[in-house]
Structures are given as C-alpha cells and as structure tokens.
Amino acid sequence: MKHRLFSKTAIGMIVAGATLFTASAVTAQPMNSIADSWHNLGANNSKTTTPNGGSPANHSPATGEICVFCHTPHGGDVSAAVPLWNRQLGAPGDYTRYSAAGTTTFDAEEDDIGSVSIACLSCHDGAQAIDALINAPGSGNYVGPGQTGDRQAWNGGQAMLGADIDPDGSLLEGIVQNLGTDLSNDHPISMQYGGGGVSGSGGTFSTETTRDKDFTGRTPRLITKADGSQYEVVLMAGPSSNPTVNTQFWIERGDESQDATARDRSDVIFYTRDYTPTAGGAGQAAGFQPFVECGSCHDPHNVDNPTFLRVSNGIPQTGDLATMFPLAVNDAASGLCLTCHDK
Numbered sequence: 001m002k003h004r005l006f007s008k009t010a011i012g013m014i015v016a017g018a019t020l021f022t023a024s025a026v027t028a029q030p031m032n033s034i035a036d037s038w039h040n041l042g043a044n045n046s047k048t049t050t051p052n053g054g055s056p057a058n059h060s061p062a063t064g065e066i067c068v069f070c071h072t073p074h075g076g077d078v079s080a081a082v083p084l085w086n087r088q089l090g091a092p093g094d095y096t097r098y099s100a101a102g103t104t105t106f107d108a109e110e111d112d113i114g115s116v117s118i119a120c121l122s123c124h125d126g127a128q129a130i131d132a133l134i135n136a137p138g139s140g141n142y143v144g145p146g147q148t149g150d151r152q153a154w155n156g157g158q159a160m161l162g163a164d165i166d167p168d169g170s171l172l173e174g175i176v177q178n179l180g181t182d183l184s185n186d187h188p189i190s191m192q193y194g195g196g197g198v199s200g201s202g203g204t205f206s207t208e209t210t211r212d213k214d215f216t217g218r219t220p221r222l223i224t225k226a227d228g229s230q231y232e233v234v235l236m237a238g239p240s241s242n243p244t245v246n247t248q249f250w251i252e253r254g255d256e257s258q259d260a261t262a263r264d265r266s267d268v269i270f271y272t273r274d275y276t277p278t279a280g281g282a283g284q285a286a287g288f289q290p291f292v293e294c295g296s297c298h299d300p301h302n303v304d305n306p307t308f309l310r311v312s313n314g315i316p317q318t319g320d321l322a323t324m325f326p327l328a329v330n331d332a333a334s335g336l337c338l339t340c341h342d343k
Contacts, residue, residue: 196211237249
C-alpha cells in the first residue's frame with residue numbers, strides 16, 4: 001500500500017453541494033426516512049425531481065426494493081469496509097487523488113482510496129450503471145465480484161429512469177451525483193486527519209494533538225450558532241469492538257442533542273487505519289490513525305440535512321428547504337467545515 005504526503009488546506013468545497021437544493025430546483029417534500037430520500041432508487045421513490053431539478057427522479061421501474069441498490073443479505077463484496085455491499089468496487093488505482101493538484105501545503109499523508117469511500121464511489125464515480133448489482137432481486141440474478149456476466153440483465157431491460165442518468169444507466173456528470181474518477185477537485189479523502197500524529201490504543205490517545213494546529217484536537221473549542229448559542233467540539237477516541245481496528249475516532253459535537261460520551265451519527269466520524277509512516281512522514285506516530293473518508297461528512301442514511309450531511313451547515317429554516325428537511329437543526333454557518341477546521 002502506498003502513502004502520499006498530504007496537507008491541510010482550508011477546504012469547504014464538500015459542502016458546496018448543498019447549494020443544489022434551491023427552492024427553484026426541487027419540489028418541497030419532507031424527508032423523514034430513507035424511503036423519502038434520493039437514495040431510494042426503487043420504483044416507489046416519492047421524489048418527483050432529481051436533486052438538480054430534473055424530472056423524473058432517478059429510480060428503477062423494475063423493483064420497489066430500497067436497500068438492494070447498496071446492500072444484499074447474501075454474497076456481497078466484503079473487500080470494502082461496509083456491510084454486505086451489493087456493487088462491484090473500483091480499484092484504488094482507478095482514481096486520481098487530491099494530491100495530483102500539486103498543492104505545496106500538504107502535511108498529512110494520503111493513502112489508497114478505500115475504506116467506506118470506495119463503496120460510495122461505486123455509485124458516484126459514474127463508472128457503472130447504478131442498477132448494476134451483484135445480487136439483484138429475484139432468483140438466479142447473482143453475478144459475484146470478479147465474475148463475468150450482465151449485472152443489469154435482472155431488470156428485464158427496464159432501464160433506470162431520471163434526468164441525471166446516462167443511457168448506459170450511470171449517473172451523468174454533476175457536482176455531487178457523479179464525482180467521476182478524478183477526485184483532485186473534491187475534498188480529499190483517504191487522508192490522515194489533522195496532518196497526522198493522532199494515534200491511540202483501546203480508546204486511549206498515545207499522541208494528544210494533531211500535527212496541524214488548524215484542526216480540532218483534544219482541547220475543546222466553541223462553535224457559535226446563528227442564534228448566539230454555543231457548543232463545544234473536541235477530538236475523541238474510544239475502544240472499538242473490531243479487533244483489527246482497536247480504536248475509533250470522532251469529533252464530538254457537544255450540543256444538547258448528542259451523547260457526549262459516545263460516537264453517534266451526527267458527530268463527524270473518522271475511519272481507522274493501522275498506519276505505518278513512510279520516509280516522508282518523519283515525526284508521525286505509527287499505529288491506529290484516524291482517516292477522513294466520504295462517510296466522515298456524509299451519512300447515506302441521514303435524511304435530516306441536504307446532501308446527507310452529518311451537520312446541517314446552517315441551512316435556512318425557511319421555504320422549501322425547511323419543508324423538505326423538517327428534522328434539520330439550524331446549525332452554525334459552515335458548521336460542518338468548522339467542526340474540523342479551526343478557522
């Protein structure tokens with residue numbers, strides 16, 4: 001596995017996708033469950049438009065199932081750090097990483113694209129149709145990882161529908177829906193958090209600060225909401241039940257809706273890799289390190305916030321956005337960015 005020297009930079013572009021949800025581009029419908037969201041690709045999708053305002057919303061007429069487009073109870077691909085994945089995964093070398101931009105301010109290390117991110121990209125890189133499943137609905141529709149066969153034959157020729165879908169069934173180029181395989185213009189993933197230097201064992205930090213002081217560390221700091229109220233954010237570590245991981249890391253958002261002693265879905269979470277510094281990583285600690293992945297900022301099952309963000313980023317609680325996301329909390333402006341970036 002190769003490591004690349006990576007750095008901090010004040011990047012907030014991952015949240016730019018929230019601007020896609022404008023009042024003029026969508027029909028206001030409340031999102032109270034995954035069935036009400038754009039991640040429901042089944043025939044009973046309640047959405048009338050795509051996130052970009054196209055019509056109809058992306059969906060398959062071949063099945064009313066919801067979970068099957070990502071998960072399968074049997075025969076999934078276990079090479080990604082996600083449960084029972086029902087899609088063929090790309091290879092780490094298929095992607096151009098953020099380091100290709102050549103920025104000179106990097107001070108963390110970038111690893112191969114993997115972990116949960118490579119599962120997200122199996123839909124969002126546009127390399128295959130979004131109904132190309134390993135174990136599709138119905139008997140006899142299993143085409144296992146690495147096997148040859150038509151993963152779309154199960155739908156009887158009923159192509160995916162939606163204004164954002166190419167005739168081949170893959171997502172069209174877009175800001176969020178299809179990131180492509182060139183990730184150099186997207187928020188970096190598969191990179192050490194905070195410049196590295198954070199490690200722990202069994203829930204105890206062995207190094208107590210990030211190498212880059214412009215990121216949230218062990219010392220709590222305050223974020224101020226639009227209404228003037230404040231809450232603390234602090235980097236946390238806890239024991240993991242996974243013996244190959246040992247430690248889990250997250251940034252605790254200490255507002256009234258959170259459990260301040262445990263990682264929960266609206267905290268910003270990191271994905272642990274057992275890290276060995278390269279020659280270019282002098283001074284960085286070896287051991288279990290927190291890495292930033294797609295799932296750090298996005299929760300594919302979170303229907304509270306636009307673009308499935310873990311933190312709302314201060315969306316306005318008025319108009320269509322307030323109707324569509326009735327469970328969203330009007331957080332601080334750029335609250336997601338400021339949870340990690342100490343600016």
